[in-house]
Amino acid sequence: MFWNILLISVFLLSLSMLGLALNILIKKKGKFPAYRVGHNSDMARMGVKCVKHEEIRCHKKRLQARENDCAGCQQPA
Numbered sequence: 731m732f733w734n735i736l737l738i739s740v741f742l743l744s745l746s747m748l749g750l751a752l753n754i755l756i757k758k759k760g761k762f763p764a765y766r767v768g769h770n771s772d773m774a775r776m777g778v779k780c781v782k783h784e785e786i787r788c789h790k791k792r793l794q795a796r797e798n799d800c801a802g803c804q805q806p807a
Contacts, residue, residue, distance in 0.1 A: 767773050768780045 766780075767778060768783075
């Protein structure tokens with residue numbers, strides 16, 4: 731029973747990897763999509779920014795204003 735499940739799972743994994751490889755080879759300019767927020771142009775158009783940059787902006791704003799606020803920079807106390 732174990733060997734049957736192992737064989738089926740290896741077959742399905744290899745089939746999916748083959749499908750991904752064919753998808754990249756067949757497409758024009760085939761490459762993996764940008765999964766990082768900073769490199770994804772669609773997310774930049776929607777206004778989604780990198781979490782690190784948002785946190786830096788939040789802390790700079792709080793330090794400049796010297797306000798006592800909650801954990802987030804949008805929630806003043």
